Amino acid sequence: MDDVIVLGDLRRAILVSPDSPEARLALAQGLYHIGDLDAAIGECRVAITLNPNNAKAHVQLGITLMAKQDGRTAALALKEAIRLDPELTLAHYSLGSAQYSLGHLTVAIQSYRRALELQPHFPDARYHLALILKLTNQHREAAQLMEDAATGGVPQAQYFMGNAYRSGQGVEKNLALAIRWWTKAVEFGQQRAAESLSQLRRQALSPDQPERHRKDAIEGFRQYRNELWADYPDAGRNDPSESLGITLLKESQSSNGVTALFAEAFALDETAHDELARLYETGLDTRLAQFDARILTCFTTTAADGFIPSKKALARIYGKGLGVTPDLQKAKTMLKGLPKQESKAILAEIAGP
Numbered sequence: 001m002d003d004v005i006v007l008g009d010l011r012r013a014i015l016v017s018p019d020s021p022e023a024r025l026a027l028a029q030g031l032y033h034i035g036d037l038d039a040a041i042g043e044c045r046v047a048i049t050l051n052p053n054n055a056k057a058h059v060q061l062g063i064t065l066m067a068k069q070d071g072r073t074a075a076l077a078l079k080e081a082i083r084l085d086p087e088l089t090l091a092h093y094s095l096g097s098a099q100y101s102l103g104h105l106t107v108a109i110q111s112y113r114r115a116l117e118l119q120p121h122f123p124d125a126r127y128h129l130a131l132i133l134k135l136t137n138q139h140r141e142a143a144q145l146m147e148d149a150a151t152g153g154v155p156q157a158q159y160f161m162g163n164a165y166r167s168g169q170g171v172e173k174n175l176a177l178a179i180r181w182w183t184k185a186v187e188f189g190q191q192r193a194a195e196s197l198s199q200l201r202r203q204a205l206s207p208d209q210p211e212r213h214r215k216d217a218i219e220g221f222r223q224y225r226n227e228l229w230a231d232y233p234d235a236g237r238n239d240p241s242e243s244l245g246i247t248l249l250k251e252s253q254s255s256n257g258v259t260a261l262f263a264e265a266f267a268l269d270e271t272a273h274d275e276l277a278r279l280y281e282t283g284l285d286t287r288l289a290q291f292d293a294r295i296l297t298c299f300t301t302t303a304a305d306g307f308i309p310s311k312k313a314l315a316r317i318y319g320k321g322l323g324v325t326p327d328l329q330k331a332k333t334m335l336k337g338l339p340k341q342e343s344k345a346i347l348a349e350i351a352g353p
Contacts, residue, residue, distance in 0.1 A: 003034050021051035025060060032064050040064045055085035063094055071101035089118040093125050105132050123152025130157070143170030150181060155188035162196060175200075175220030176227055183263065198305050201268060205306035221267045228263060232256060243271040249284075258287045265298050270309050273302075277313045281322060291323025308338065312346060319350030 010027040017023050028043035044061035047054060058081035065074035078095040081088055096111035112129035116122055127149035133142035143164050149157035162182035165174045179200065185193035203209050204217035228244050229237055235247050245261030248254075261279075264272035276295050283290035296317070303310035311334045318324060319331035331350060335343040 003030075006030055007034065019050060021047045021054055021057065024050060025054065025057050028057075028060055028064070032060070032067070037064055037068050041068070053084055055081040055088055055091065058084065059088065059091045059094060062091070062098065066094065066098055066101070069101075071098045074098045075102065087118055089115050089122070092118065093122070093128075096125070096128060100128070100132060105136060108132055109136075121152075123149045123154045123157070126152065127154045127157045130160075139170035147171075150184070153188075155185045155190045155193075158182070158185035158188070159190045159193045159196075162193060166196070175216065176223035179220055179224040179267065180227070183266070197266070198301070201302065201305035201307065204268060218268075225264050225267050225269055228260060232260070241271070243269060243275065245272050246275050249275075254285060254287045258284065262294070262298060266302065268302070268307060273299075273307075273309045273313070277309075277316075280313075280317070296323070303334065311335065311338065312342075315346050316350065319347070 007027075007030050010023070010030045013020075013023045014027055024043050024047035028040045028047060031037075031040035031043060041061065041064050044057055044064060047057040048061065051057070058077045062074040062077035062081065065071075065077060075095060075098040078091050078098060081091040082095065085091070092111050092115040096108045096115065099105075099108035099111060109129065109132055112125050112132070115125045116129070119125070126145045130142045130145035130149060133139075133145065143161075146157050146160050146164065150161045158181045162178045162180075162185065163169070164171050165178035165181065167173070179197065182190075182193040182197050186197065200217050200220070203213055204221060206214070209217075225244070226240075229235060232244065232248060232253075235244060235251065235253075237244075237247065243261070243264055245257050245259075245264055248257035248260055251257075261272045261276055265276050276298065279288050280291060280295045283292070288295070299310040299313050299317075303314050315331040315334040316322070318327045318334065320326065328350070332347070335346060
């Protein structure tokens with residue numbers, strides 16, 4: 001339902017029952033939802049005046065004050081909520097955030113721990129507790145909590161786990177796991193994780209990188225691609241260099257096959273890339289449209305990082321106008337730096353008979 005309609009309904013409820021603390025709190029939550037924080041605070045205070053023992057009203061007041069960056073007053077409201085209802089998980093969690101904003105790390109840790117005692121399956125509390133433990137150099141426990149939060153679907157935690165496995169902070173260094181966590185974070189829109197993967201691809205592909213760094217990055221991507229097979233234990237693998245995505249497509253697992261092809265192509269697998277280049281022109285039932293924009297994005301991303309197969313594919317796509325406006329100059333730009341014979345062959349194919 002439209003937020004404006006909901007807000008109108010909440011206001012009408014107040015007209016009917018102006019002395020109802022529940023109606024006032026509901027309106028406060030509605031106002032908070034649309035970003036009218038001052039009005040939300042006012043309604044919270046009215047709800048508390050009508051029923052001073054309503055712990056949830058104190059929590060909503062505290063959360064709204066936090067949004068106004070008034071951590072000190074927020075902490076007072078949240079402490080009152082906890083006094084009224086010591087087992088209110090959200091109050092402890094929000095108090096942890098308020099104390100952290102005030103620089104009170106020790107009591108913030110205590111609040112997050114209490115929230116987790118009350119609700120062990122609370123990924124966001126694990127994430128925020130892990131952040132503070134990192135700041136206080138408790139790296140091993142922080143890493144475990146961060147991994148729990150990452151597994152629970154917190155994208156920021158997935159990004160930080162990628163960093164942890166890249167650097168070996170609190171966990172054993174493992175570049176393949178770093179790639180896996182960054183890739184998961186990218187799926188949830190974490191741009192910093194996309195940048196980390198881009199940097200690693202450039203490390204693997206740039207001739208200007210020290211040889212050891214290049215080899216480490218290449219091996220990390222190879223190991224990551226190899227470990228993808230464990231996600232599909234029933235897939236039949238006959239060759240170590242075989243593409244998981246292609247195998248799954250052959251086994252009529254179209255959805256999983258497309259997902260795996262993208263994962264492999266972003267991880268610099270040439271075989272998977274070539275299959276995506278073919279599917280870009282043909283499409284694949286309902287899974288991939290002809291000239292699918294996701295494939296174009298994949299090629300554009302990896303080409304910018306120096307992946308030659310993507311540069312060649314984009315040269316053909318722009319040179320021939322495959323799903324895009326023909327742009328011969330852009331096609332030629334893609335071929336810069338390639339051996340002359342390869343560039344000539346691609347340009348000849350673009351020109352056609």
